[in-house]
Amino acid sequence: xxxxxxxxxxxxxxxxxxxxxxxxxxxxxxxxxxxxxxxxxxxxxxxxxxxxxxxxxxxxxxxxxxxxxxxxxxxxxxxxxxxxxxxxxxxxxxxxxxxxxxxxxxxxxxxxxxxxxxxxxxxxxxxxxxxxxxxxxxxxxxxxxxxxxxxxxxxxxxxxxxxxxxxxxxxxxxxxxxxxxxxxxxxxxxxxxxxxxxxxxxxxxxxxxxxxxxxxxxxxxxxxxxxxxxxxxxxxxxxxxxxxxxxxxxxxxxxxxxxxxxxxxxxxxxxxxxxxxxxxxxxxxxxxxxxxxxxxxxxxxxxxxxxxxxxxxxxxxxxxxxxxxxxxxxxxxxxxxxxxxxxxxxxxxxxxxxxxxxxxxxxxxxxxxxxxxxxxxxxxxxxxxxxxxxxxxxxxxx
Numbered sequence: 001x002x003x004x005x006x007x008x009x010x011x012x013x014x015x016x017x018x019x020x021x022x023x024x025x026x027x028x029x030x031x032x033x034x035x036x037x038x039x040x041x042x043x044x045x046x047x048x049x050x051x052x053x054x055x056x057x058x059x060x061x062x063x064x065x066x067x068x069x070x071x072x073x074x075x076x077x078x079x080x081x082x083x084x085x086x087x088x089x090x091x092x093x094x095x096x097x098x099x100x101x102x103x104x105x106x107x108x109x110x111x112x113x114x115x116x117x118x119x120x121x122x123x124x125x126x127x128x129x130x131x132x133x134x135x136x137x138x139x140x141x142x143x144x145x146x147x148x149x150x151x152x153x154x155x156x157x158x159x160x161x162x163x164x165x166x167x168x169x170x171x172x173x174x175x176x177x178x179x180x181x182x183x184x185x186x187x188x189x190x191x192x193x194x195x196x197x198x199x200x201x202x203x204x205x206x207x208x209x210x211x212x213x214x215x216x217x218x219x220x221x222x223x224x225x226x227x228x229x230x231x232x233x234x235x236x237x238x239x240x241x242x243x244x245x246x247x248x249x250x251x252x253x254x255x256x257x258x259x260x261x262x263x264x265x266x267x268x269x270x271x272x273x274x275x276x277x278x279x280x281x282x283x284x285x286x287x288x289x290x291x292x293x294x295x296x297x298x299x300x301x302x303x304x305x306x307x308x309x310x311x312x313x314x315x316x317x318x319x320x321x322x323x324x325x326x327x328x329x330x331x332x333x334x335x336x337x338x339x340x341x342x343x344x345x346x347x348x349x350x351x352x353x354x355x356x357x358x359x360x361x362x363x364x365x366x367x368x369x370x371x372x373x374x375x376x377x378x379x380x381x382x383x384x385x386x387x388x389x390x391x392x393x394x395x396x397x398x
Contacts, residue, residue, distance in 0.1 A: 057346065064350070065185055069192035071354050076193070077200045078231075078238040078357075080105065084201065098201045112273075116266035225374030226365035233364045237357045244320045245275035248312055252289055255308035259301050261293045275316075276353070286313060335359065 060067050077084075080101045087097040200207065208227070215223050253268025261267070267289045274285040286309035294302035336356055343355025368374050 061347065064347075065189060066192070068350050069189045070196055071350070072189075072193045073196035073200060074234070075238060075354075075357065076197050077204070078234045079242065080201070081235050082239070094202065098198065101201070102197075109273075112269045116269040119263060119265045222369050222374045226368040229368045229373070230361035230365040233360045234357045237360055241276065244316060245272050247320060248272070248275045248316055251312040251315070252286065252309055255312070256289055256293070256305065259293065259305055259308070260297060261289065261301065261305060262296050263292055267292070286310075 083104075084097055084101045087100065088094065092100075212220050212224055212227075249268045249272035252271045253264050256264040256267050267285065270288065271285040289309055290302055290306045293305035297305075336359075339355040339359040340352050343351030343353075343358075345351070347354075
């Protein structure tokens with residue numbers, strides 16, 4: 001027996017003489033390295049959190065027909081809230097403020113769409129004629145160009161394309177029930193969104209007061225302060241998203257106008273509206289602008305239009321979204337990019353749309369509770385990870 005084990009043996013014998021038994025649990029605990037105990041403690045807690053998040057995501061996907069209208073209505077309220085709250089502070093009747101806010105929104109959207117439709121009606125004839133001429137030039141290029149296709153080969157390719165489109169149409173017709181169900185879901189979602197929007201504008205405070213009562217009484221002050229700070233951040237998100245959409249529309253629309261691309265105003269309107277749908281909206285509206293330039297102005301103008309679209313989208317993706325949005329929602333720019341990508345992977349377009357405001361709400365709410373700002377009423381600043389760093393280390397890094 002080694003000399004190092006002698007003191008430990010004496011301790012065990014003394015413990016047995018006092019308690020009548022030897023408790024080996026303390027001995028086992030001491031034999032496990034501290035780092036391993038800490039890692040195990042973090043691991044099982046992280047597993048519990050991951051399981052809870054998985055259940056929440058599963059429930060959201062299961063009840064998406066209810067969750068998506070609720071989230072859309074909340075974002076619409078956040079978008080209308082600056083004007084709506086200003087009317088309430090001016091002592092407008094609430095019902096009148098609701099009517100003015102909704103009708104004003106419909107008037108702006110309807111005016112933009114009306115302007116786009118007007119320009120389409122003015123220039124559609126020329127665009128259509130130019131499209132027919134370009135199609136004839138393309139046929140001549142395929143026949144007399146480097147490919148040297150014969151008229152029979154070209155006709156065969158067109159027949160194959162027509163057969164493919166016919167087959168796709170048959171698939172759509174065979175899936176009429178599914179399409180009808182999806183259309184029904186869209187209509188149901190729109191009605192629910194409008195109803196929830198009206199309820200939130202009419203009695204949002206009362207709804208939150210009732211929701212707050214679901215929490216324990218001692219936790220209500222912290223939850224209330226965290227939710228209110230998170231709501232202010234969502235409002236900032238809505239304002240910033242409006243600014244980003246306006247800059248996108250101005251950049252692409254002005255580029256199309258200067259390059260002589262037709263339907264510049266409708267393109268700008270579609271870019272503005274499409275910017276609220278992450279990823280898909282920007283791609284579709286940008287592709288439409290390039291297609292119009294290719295058909296009406298030729299390949300070189302189309303190439304420059306593509307450069308303009310890519311430049312605007314790169315500015316949005318690397319400057320506007322990370323910096324402006326990150327500053328508005330108090331989330332690091334890298335986190336903005338990651339949560340949008342993660343939301344798109346989990347839930348597609350709705351996930352990308354709601355990822356940033358949801359992450360911003362959770363971040364600010366967590367900072368409010370963790371920093372104790374709910375007790376003092378101070379404005380929570382920074383991100384949750386930085387707030388969890390011990391204060392001594394924070395001072396040493398500054």
